[in-house]
Amino acid sequence: MAHRVLGRDFVIRPVAVIGAGPFGLSTAAHLRARGIPVRVFGDPMVSWREHMPEGMLLKSTPAASNVDCPQPGHTLADYCDAAGTRRLVTDEDIIPVETFIAYGEWFQRELVPDLERVRVVSVDRGTRGGFDLKLDSGELCTARAVVVATGLSGLAHLPAGLAAAAADGPAPTGPVSHSAQHHDLGRFAGKELIVVGAGQSALETAALAAEAGAHVRVVARGRGRVAFGAPPWKQPRFRPASPFGRAWSLWALSRHPQPYRFLPEAVRHHLVRRVLGPLGAWWLRERFESAVRVREVARVVGAEARDGSPVLTVRTHGGGTEHLAADHVIAATGYRVDIAAMDFLGHELRTRLAVSRGAPRLGPGYVSSVPGLYFTGLPAAASYGPVMRFVCGTEFASPRLAKHLAADHG
Template sequence: MTASVRSNDCEVAVVGAGPFGLGVATALRAAGVDVLAFGSPMGFWRENMPRGMRLRSPWRATFIGNPNGPLSLDSYASGQRVQLREPLLRQDFVDYGMWVQAQAIPDLDTRMVSRVERTNAGFRLILADGDAVRAGRVIVAMGLKNQELVPAAFSGLPSELVSHTSAHTGFEAFAGKHVAVVGRGQSACESAVLLRKAGADVELVCRGDIHWLGAPSSRRGRNVLGAAEELLASPSRVGPFPLSWLIEAPGLVHGLPAAALRWVNARGLRAGASGWLLPDFGGIKVKAGRVIVGASASNSGIDLRFENGSTAYDHVLLATGYRIDISKLGLFAPDFLDAIACHDGSPILSAGLESNIPGLHFVGASAVASFGPLMRFTAATPYAARAVTRFIRAARHKGQNARRSTLRLGEASAPAGTKPR
């Protein structure tokens, strides 16, 4: 990690040092843009994901900023002589991200940004230690920080009884405990596996059946279809075939009518779990088709109430995903937040991932509502980096042309023998 090194003015400030923040900052720096990047490198991955977790994304869709070249996962593995295997361990991806940061953004300022304010010349960033930085543009790349979705039935209950998966980096504390995992996606199923390996008695509680991705089927017709889908799968494998190929092109998704874009997001991000988890799923009881109507603390722990009864647990782990709401990022004062055009908490973004506030950009999870499901995965880091860099370079060029035109007008209108000032 790099300690805070400077605080001054910059052309662009990047808030966040995860895959999207590092990818965009690297591309901008390569384009000659004066960039300052802030945040803890790979912070969310290190502090909000459990040890032993593996990435759902395939190797060919796992990278930061560029699938090829000196900062690719392949270059890291060969250059550092590390043995990696697919599916990639969370810790291996964290190590890769830290390596990218050290190579591309060695002057990363690890202080946290606590507030972003508008100024006449752009923006003012207030850092956690009270220092301030002025920037012409700000790129928010904070990922899923503070975006946890907690169902209303669990609001107000203490963390000793109920917690979100993002609150844990390991499950050793649950050894010997009776734990209910709520959800049926990748996070739910993998958390259940890791809990069981840690010695917990695990039950998976979900509304519907688990949708296993890439898992073999007992039905012959389904086997043939599954093999065809595997053969024709898009590089990132986000969403079902053939929709997955549209999802691979965020620029095209961005151009869809609003209703179609919402459908693509709902279909592309529906709950599913990797089939490679199945061999470790033995011993985990699945309560599918159960609707939770309430939860309450009891002498023995926590009671989950269903439509047809209740069950007592020592702890409930919520693998209920995330819901984007930029107000929860804590970056913006209420009046600034009110000025940002949003739909259901997500900023409405232009082709350059810019909000309606000139110079304020959002990348990563905050851009899903405008650019589609790929923005939830590292496979979208190259697109975000290219789109933002292209937009900023075009804005630079436009500004330079405007200044030249102003200068020419001044020269033409100046009296003979004088110089425009």
């Protein structure tokens, strides 16, 4: 966008937001509300639409599933009213993933109508300040600041013990895949399937696959690792409420993440892994236990492909070794932030970024060590805590990021 000022061309460079999931859309809405020119790139809700299993239900409650924005009237309940569907408001209301996707797409149409459905191929430092971006449309453009809100894209984690059976990486048609690679689990009907993991993703993937006709075993590391949360009516009443349940620690981490980045590095990474760790939703227990077998082991030692089929080698709690064969293994082993995997960031940018165990070190307002380069969502969890793994983290992140960017570049 160019303006003529005193006979010269003065170009107002916009802020570029990369990603159109909940964090990208929320950030864009806050920037637009401040009158900051912004270009938003991405396919709205693509990770939820293409990388979550069909029939999935959200573990998060409605209160924890609102995409934050400055304007009233854009909560999940508001979407339900606009769409004429049943209101989802209480902790006992369970959200189908299709409803949440539709909510995000409605939010985008209402508040970020000029979304550009193109992919950012590269981001580099500009020769005259700011940043140079290349889009897959062939367009070259500049931005005065960049917000990386790419969600889980490219961050799926495959443990080393499983990698040997997936020499070319996890693949839905290979012996080992990642849970993010499956939308239709019906392809495993009649097959022997192993799901590795003990979190909601593993347990719900296993239940959905079993309901689609697969013979499913969950392999979980540790004793008693397959567990389910308490239903809302059994939550303790004399502890503060949070989007994740009633506990002082959950309340502090979700309502006051600001001091988190001042904790020692080891403590921050430990809390990101452990707080709200592997736990199935209360409503999944009956479906899971009636359809899925569980094998708890000390650890998965390794894996190999024999005649195209995977065989896991596991260490038992008794100290022995067992081999578990299946037609396919799904690793529901979560995501790991690694700047090196964000290959759209130019080499110079990646080498200049201060990182902590692969994650960017963020200062006030979610800015990185490269001025003008911001991160939000999962990559911010190592700096601002576990709340950044969830949609409700937009309530804390987006207004603070927008305020910092406005002050820094105003």
